[in-house]
Amino acid sequence: xxxxxxxxxxxxxxxxxxxxxxxxxxxxxxxxxxxxxxxxxxxxxxxxxxxxxxxxxxxxxxxxxxxxxxxxxxxxxxxxxxxxxxxxxxxxxxxxxxxxxxxxxxxxxxxxxxxxxxxxxxxxxxxxxxxxxxxxxxxxxxxxxxxxxxxxxxxxxxxxxxxxxxxxxxxxxxxxxxxxxxxxxxxxxxxxxxxxxxxxxxxxxxxxxxxxxxxxxxxxxxxxxxxxxxxxxxxxxxxxxxxxxxxxxxxxxxxxxxxxxxxxxxxxxxxxxxxxxxxxxxxxxxxxxxxxxxxxxxxxxxxxx
Amino acid sequence: xxxxxxxxxxxxxxxxxxxxxxxxxxxxxxxxxxxxxxxxxxxxxxxxxxxxxxxxxxxxxxxxxxxxxxxxxxxxxxxxxx
Numbered sequence: 001x002x003x004x005x006x007x008x009x010x011x012x013x014x015x016x017x018x019x020x021x022x023x024x025x026x027x028x029x030x031x032x033x034x035x036x037x038x039x040x041x042x043x044x045x046x047x048x049x050x051x052x053x054x055x056x057x058x059x060x061x062x063x064x065x066x067x068x069x070x071x072x073x074x075x076x077x078x079x080x081x082x083x084x085x086x087x088x089x090x091x092x093x094x095x096x097x098x099x100x101x102x103x104x105x106x107x108x109x110x111x112x113x114x115x116x117x118x119x120x121x122x123x124x125x126x127x128x129x130x131x132x133x134x135x136x137x138x139x140x141x142x143x144x145x146x147x148x149x150x151x152x153x154x155x156x157x158x159x160x161x162x163x164x165x166x167x168x169x170x171x172x173x174x175x176x177x178x179x180x181x182x183x184x185x186x187x188x189x190x191x192x193x194x195x196x197x198x199x200x201x202x203x204x205x206x207x208x209x210x211x212x213x214x215x216x217x218x219x220x221x222x223x224x225x226x227x228x229x230x231x232x233x234x235x236x237x238x239x240x241x242x243x244x245x246x247x248x249x250x251x252x253x254x255x256x257x258x259x260x261x262x263x264x265x266x267x268x269x270x271x272x273x274x275x276x277x278x279x280x281x282x283x284x285x286x287x288x289x290x291x292x293x294x295x296x297x298x299x300x301x302x303x304x305x
Numbered sequence: 306x307x308x309x310x311x312x313x314x315x316x317x318x319x320x321x322x323x324x325x326x327x328x329x330x331x332x333x334x335x336x337x338x339x340x341x342x343x344x345x346x347x348x349x350x351x352x353x354x355x356x357x358x359x360x361x362x363x364x365x366x367x368x369x370x371x372x373x374x375x376x377x378x379x380x381x382x383x384x385x386x387x
Contacts, residue, residue, distance in 0.1 A: 017366070024369030049380070073381065080377065116372045123383035135387040150387060290385070 010096050018091035021108065022084040025115030028108060029087025034100055042083045043111065049076045050122035057130045057156050061287045063300040066152070069131065070290065130156050132284070134170060134180065140262035140269065141168070141182055143237050144303065145286070148293030151182075151302070155284035163188070163258060163279060165202070166236065168286040168302065171260070171277050182286060183260035183270050184236070189279075193259045194250035195272060198240045200261070201250075236303055241266030248272045256280070 013033050022029030027042030049072040056068040136149045145151065145168070153170050163169065163185055173179040187193040187202050194201045201207075240246075244266040253259050257276035262268025271277060292298040356363050 020366045020370050024373040053384070069384075073384065076380070077377070112369050112372060116376050120376055120379045120383075123380040127383045131384065133385050133387045150385075 010098050013091040013094040013097050015088040015091040018087040019084055022080075022087045025108075025111045026080050026083045028111050028115070029083060030090065031102065031111070032108070033087060033090045033094055034097060034103075035090065036100070036102060042079060043115065046076055046079050046083075046115070047119055047122070049073055050119065050126065053126055054130055057126075057154060058160075061154065061157075061301060062305075066288045066290060066300060069152070128155075130154075133290070134182070134286075136182055140264050140267060141184070142264045143239060144168070144263050145182065145289070146293045146298075149289050149298075150291035151286050152288040152290050153284040154287040157285045157287070158282065163282060163285070165191075169260070169282045169284065170286060171283060172281040173274075174277060174281065175274055180283065181260075181270075183262050183268070183277075185258050186261050186271075187253050187259035189253050189255045189257060191259070192250055192252050193248070193271075195246050195248040197245045197247060198242070198265065236263065238263045238265055239267075246272060251276075258282070 018029040018032050020029075021032050025043065026046035027039040027044075030036075030039030030042060032039075052072040053069050056065045056072075059065060132153045132155060134151050134153055136145050136147060136151060139147045165185055165188060167185045168182065169185055170180050170182045173181045186200060192201075192203050194204075199206050246266055251259075253276050256279055258279055259271045259276050261270045261272065286302060288300065289298055289302050298304075
């Protein structure tokens with residue numbers, strides 16, 4: 001009881017301190033100025049990005065989900081800026097302030113520690129289990145994924161369902177586990193795969209590959225032929241270099257493995273070189289291009305629906 | 306031996322106290338000290354003067370702000386920086 005502050009104890013509020021406390025922990029500047037409820041609302045509101053992203057990632061992949069992920073981070077910054085500015089203005093107005101029981105240094109330290117620890121742990125957990133950003137360095141997945149594209153990998157998807165043919169995945173490169181590769185799954189366990197003079201045969205059936213319309217591709221050279229591969233009711237463009245015929249002997253994909261190829265078929269190091277990839281090495285499905293290398297029209301869900 | 310030391314010290318104190326001090330001596334000395342302190346203070350950079358006024362509070366503030374900025378940077382980099 002001897003630590004209770006007498007009712008008559010007053011102090012002025014310093015706008016600089018209110019600003020600094022708000023930077024340290026969103027809402028703490030308001031608590032310093034005696035606005036406990038508003039401060040706590042801002043404090044917990046700044047944490048909402050985590051649950052929002054997890055909930056969005058567990059829903060169906062869509063452009064809305066990408067907007068929610070980026071929007072939730074934007075909201076966190078907006079709350080941060082609002083708290084800093086508003087607490088400073090509030091402190092300027094308070095010429096005399098009657099100290100409250102919660103105006104204690106150890107409460108401030110506690111909130112700063114929670115504000116620094118909880119969201120950073122949550123963000124780390126999201127990166128490890130839900131969503132992870134990657135930058136694609138090579139053109140092996142052109143024309144769909146271009147070098148320099150920043151993409152988001154959905155790591156939660158394969159906890160709910162198995163990988164499918166046509167999925168673009170990022171996996172740990174089996175020959176050097178420090179590297180990650182991005183490729184497309186073309187065959188699943190039990191399927192037979194063969195590439196005969198640039199023609200892919202899955203279970204002895206050549207996949208339909210009509211010529212892609214020129215308007216669908218912005219990546220084309222004189223030596224290449226662009227085609228649309230149709231898989232799982234979704235078509236995706238590939239590039240085949242007629243000057244470099246690719247041949248892979250017929251194999252059956254073992255249990256627990258899948259066969260992956262780059263969309264730029266003749267310029268890709270993939271299962272045609274290093275063999276099938278373990279399903280356990282797949283980190284997730286590439287769902288979004290959040291920072292396209294060339295045109296912003298490619299921003300959003302991949303493949304676009 | 307100890308008693309002898311105390312006797313000599315007491316005698317010295319008594320002699321010191323009997324020395325006549327000029328009028329306004331204490332004010333003069335304190336004024337000189339204050340003047341030198343102010344000159345020294347003005348010579349120092351303003352940042353040092355501000356920081357040295359409340360070093361612990363400033364250290365805590367800078368630490369808290371760094372922690373807050375680290376939080377924002379970590380969250381953004383964990384989610385959107387490859």
